[in-house]
Amino acid sequence: MGATHLFSNKVKNLQGSAIREILKLTQQSDIISFAGGLPAPEMFPEKELAALSQDILLNRGHVALQYGITEGYAPLIETVKKRLATFGIGKDYDQVAIVSGAQQGIDLAAKVFLNEGDGIVCENPSFIGSLNGFRAYNANLIPVTMQADGMDVQALEQILKTTPNVKLIYTIPTFQNPTGITMSLAKRQRLLQLAEQYNVYIIEDNPYGELRFAGEDLPTIKQLDQTGRVIYVGSFSKILAPGLRLGWAMAREEILAKMVVCKQVSDVHSNLFAQMLADEYLKQYDITTHIQGIRALYGERCGLMLACMDEHFPKSVTYTRPEGGLFIWCTLPEGMNSIDVMKACVAKKVAFVPGSTFMVDQDAPCNCFRLNYSSMAEEKIRSGIAIMGEVLRGVCNG
Amino acid sequence: MGATHLFSNKVKNLQGSAIREILKLTQQSDIISFAGGLPAPEMFPEKELAALSQDILLNRGHVALQYGITEGYAPLIETVKKRLATFGIGKDYDQVAIVSGAQQGIDLAAKVFLNEGDGIVCENPSFIGSLNGFRAYNANLIPVTMQADGMDVQALEQILKTTPNVKLIYTIPTFQNPTGITMSLAKRQRLLQLAEQYNVYIIEDNPYGELRFAGEDLPTIKQLDQTGRVIYVGSFSKILAPGLRLGWAMAREEILAKMVVCKQVSDVHSNLFAQMLADEYLKQYDITTHIQGIRALYGERCGLMLACMDEHFPKSVTYTRPEGGLFIWCTLPEGMNSIDVMKACVAKKVAFVPGSTFMVDQDAPCNCFRLNYSSMAEEKIRSGIAIMGEVLRGVCNG
Numbered sequence: 089m090g091a092t093h094l095f096s097n098k099v100k101n102l103q104g105s106a107i108r109e110i111l112k113l114t115q116q117s118d119i120i121s122f123a124g125g126l127p128a129p130e131m132f133p134e135k136e137l138a139a140l141s142q143d144i145l146l147n148r149g150h151v152a153l154q155y156g157i158t159e160g161y162a163p164l165i166e167t168v169k170k171r172l173a174t175f176g177i178g179k180d181y182d183q184v185a186i187v188s189g190a191q192q193g194i195d196l197a198a199k200v201f202l203n204e205g206d207g208i209v210c211e212n213p214s215f216i217g218s219l220n221g222f223r224a225y226n227a228n229l230i231p232v233t234m235q236a237d238g239m240d241v242q243a244l245e246q247i248l249k250t251t252p253n254v255k256l257i258y259t260i261p262t263f264q265n266p267t268g269i270t271m272s273l274a275k276r277q278r279l280l281q282l283a284e285q286y287n288v289y290i291i292e293d294n295p296y297g298e299l300r301f302a303g304e305d306l307p308t309i310k311q312l313d314q315t316g317r318v319i320y321v322g323s324f325s326k327i328l329a330p331g332l333r334l335g336w337a338m339a340r341e342e343i344l345a346k347m348v349v350c351k352q353v354s355d356v357h358s359n360l361f362a363q364m365l366a367d368e369y370l371k372q373y374d375i376t377t378h379i380q381g382i383r384a385l386y387g388e389r390c391g392l393m394l395a396c397m398d399e400h401f402p403k404s405v406t407y408t409r410p411e412g413g414l415f416i417w418c419t420l421p422e423g424m425n426s427i428d429v430m431k432a433c434v435a436k437k438v439a440f441v442p443g444s445t446f447m448v449d450q451d452a453p454c455n456c457f458r459l460n461y462s463s464m465a466e467e468k469i470r471s472g473i474a475i476m477g478e479v480l481r482g483v484c485n486g
Numbered sequence: 487m488g489a490t491h492l493f494s495n496k497v498k499n500l501q502g503s504a505i506r507e508i509l510k511l512t513q514q515s516d517i518i519s520f521a522g523g524l525p526a527p528e529m530f531p532e533k534e535l536a537a538l539s540q541d542i543l544l545n546r547g548h549v550a551l552q553y554g555i556t557e558g559y560a561p562l563i564e565t566v567k568k569r570l571a572t573f574g575i576g577k578d579y580d581q582v583a584i585v586s587g588a589q590q591g592i593d594l595a596a597k598v599f600l601n602e603g604d605g606i607v608c609e610n611p612s613f614i615g616s617l618n619g620f621r622a623y624n625a626n627l628i629p630v631t632m633q634a635d636g637m638d639v640q641a642l643e644q645i646l647k648t649t650p651n652v653k654l655i656y657t658i659p660t661f662q663n664p665t666g667i668t669m670s671l672a673k674r675q676r677l678l679q680l681a682e683q684y685n686v687y688i689i690e691d692n693p694y695g696e697l698r699f700a701g702e703d704l705p706t707i708k709q710l711d712q713t714g715r716v717i718y719v720g721s722f723s724k725i726l727a728p729g730l731r732l733g734w735a736m737a738r739e740e741i742l743a744k745m746v747v748c749k750q751v752s753d754v755h756s757n758l759f760a761q762m763l764a765d766e767y768l769k770q771y772d773i774t775t776h777i778q779g780i781r782a783l784y785g786e787r788c789g790l791m792l793a794c795m796d797e798h799f800p801k802s803v804t805y806t807r808p809e810g811g812l813f814i815w816c817t818l819p820e821g822m823n824s825i826d827v828m829k830a831c832v833a834k835k836v837a838f839v840p841g842s843t844f845m846v847d848q849d850a851p852c853n854c855f856r857l858n859y860s861s862m863a864e865e866k867i868r869s870g871i872a873i874m875g876e877v878l879r880g881v882c883n884g
Contacts, residue, residue, distance in 0.1 A: 091741050096600055155728045188757075199497060206494070224751050332757060
């Protein structure tokens with residue numbers, strides 16, 4: 089006798105994220121983990137946040153510890169709006185809400201638009217948390233292949249032309265998770281045209297956009313958008329600290345208002361103390377300089393990892409060379425399964441995430457895998473990639 | 487041209503909570519607000535939390551500011567489990583997760599069980615946040631009248647006997663929001679029997695249970711439950727601070743595991759810094775003594791408000807005399823509409839929440855309203871109730 093037969097259809101088959109299960113295993117062991125997507129903890133401004141915490145709790149504790157409004161702490165909303173405006177993001181019709189991490193912004197947008205069975209187009213592969221979020225509404229996830237310059241927009245057009253009830257397109261256009269790929273300007277423009285033409289909305293998930301360490305900045309899709317097709321979601325997790333669970337959502341007023349109503353019944357509002365901390369940090373410190381530091385560190389680590397891969401991996405293994413973000417995407421020779429390679433590597437104390445995890449069809453065999461470089465010290469990158477190279481040379485030709 | 491016609495059926499008709507809209511209005515004005523459900527800010531342990539913040543960020547900032555696991559910060563889960571055990575809560579088959587406020591625990595339980603159209607029995611009136619949460623899944627909310635000793639269990643039996651696809655019963659058995667009513671022991675036992683007999687699960691929402699200032703403690707339904715019928719949800723909001731957005735959910739392992747998967751796609755995990763703060767507070771300070779202070783204060787304020795109501799309200803207005811919690815529930819003479827009275831009172835700078843807000847059918851006229859006493863200083867209770875008395879004597883007979 090159990091409750092499981094009473095579970096709703098939408099969650100019955102929903103599984104936890106493999107990444108987070110791996111994260112649990114690797115947290116307490118001597119493993120070298122290129123799994124997960126942790127920012128470098130040495131970049132957390134611990135001292136600054138400690139000083140601000142003290143000040144906020146002693147002088148405005150009655151605000152920080154009390155209930156707040158669902159939209160978010162008003163001064164932080166203003167600060168975020170101003171900051172986004174410096175990137176050219178935000179039109180008259182847009183509003184901003186503070187959310188409990190970008191994940192919540194994506195979840196709320198999905199809840200607002202998707203009936204069970206409605207279509208949402210997803211880059212394939214894509215971020216597992218978002219894909220599972222859409223699955224949890226029993227949506228119809230429609231995969232579009234990722235190419236070197238972003239999603240295949242011809243395939244997208246075909247989908248929009250032939251599939252009924254498609255309401256949303258979900259994209260991480262810049263330094264995508266898991267591939268590290270950045271969508272070209274031409275594709276960004278085409279994506280907007282197609283959204284307009286077929287009357288669908290775009291969720292632009294941009295947690296990594298500020299972490300460019302090579303190449304030239306591109307405009308966000310939200311910047312290019314002149315009609316409000318884009319629901320834009322960003323995060324403090326990669327530029328300040330993920331433990332605070334803070335992000336923002338920007339969308340046309342009527343969309344954002346409905347997302348806020350859904351947030352109200354989800355967690356009432358985001359941690360107010362954390363919102364005040366983020367706001368004061370942005371006001372009293374220079375986050376641009378702080379982010380430059382993060383970019384420099386990730387650029388070094390990415391460069392080192394790629395150099396080690398060039399040295400140790402067999403030539404038959406190919407990989408992306410990202411210009412920012414946290415991830416490198418590797419492709420094994422056709423017919424190989426990255427889960428087998430993962431098992432062999434974990435036995436040698438090196439972990440990464442097999443590519444099937446990020447696919448709309450998680451059950452199909454997949455010859456790709458994701459490496460994270462942001463949270464690993466130099467010597468661990470060197471030794472971990474060397475170990476992986478040894479394993480790969482044993483199983484791959486070339 | 488707008489997005490609203492694309493919104494999902496489940497959220498299309500969802501409105502924001504009137505309480506929170508009122509909260510917004512009353513936050514920045516000179517109004518005496520008996521609306522909202524704010525705990526007394528003077529009871530927030532600001533200095534203690536400031537000292538702990540400093541210590542956590544300076545010494546364990548790399549943990550507090552990093553990603554954590556969805557279930558919650560492991561030491562806090564243990565601390566909460568131990569604390570619940572001192573109240574006799576928790577069986578071998580139960581697990582605990584930390585959630586972003588009790589609201590999230592309720593939302594997750596609803597998501598796990600409810601298909602669109604599935605039935606959930608709700609006390610009528612009940613907490614608007616939960617009711618809206620259930621509405622946001624397009625569930626069938628089935629009202630059961632509140633009596634002086636809790637929900638009408640005879641009506642409940644009739645519902646369970648005759649209504650298909652009822653999966654959940656939602657109850658706040660102790661110092662209910664909005665009525666302040668506590669369910670009798672006999673009804674708690676009967677509720678469990680009925681849940682067992684008709685194979686439905688119970689969400690026991692208990693944010694106020696520790697705030698008793700009169701009468702004798704009763705066992706929670708979770709304590710009485712021998713088979714795991716109860717999903718138990720509690721909160722730090724009323725015993726520590728709501729701004730931290732922390733609560734807990736306890737349920738049979740297989741139910742909680744699915745709730746955790748849903749939490750993962752909602753906000754990944756609750757603010758880790760706040761979780762560490764709560765854990766250290768519970769370890770280093772005596773929360774029992776702290777709560778005694780809150781209880782004493784609320785007891786005084788409730789007593790004062792009732793005394794003022796006895797003095798100023800016309801005899802035709804009746805009200806509950808709660809033994810704990812935050813709320814008094816008032817009933818106007820039949821045929822009157824509390825919204826009219828609210829408008830008249832707001833014109834005189836006193837706010838409260840009209841009863842229709844808390845009803846499953848929010849559109850039906852309602853002669854009840856809710857008063858909150860926890861967050862108002864003595865002199866404001868005196869003057870606010872005197873003003874209300876004046877308005878009420880003008881519109882009521884007797």
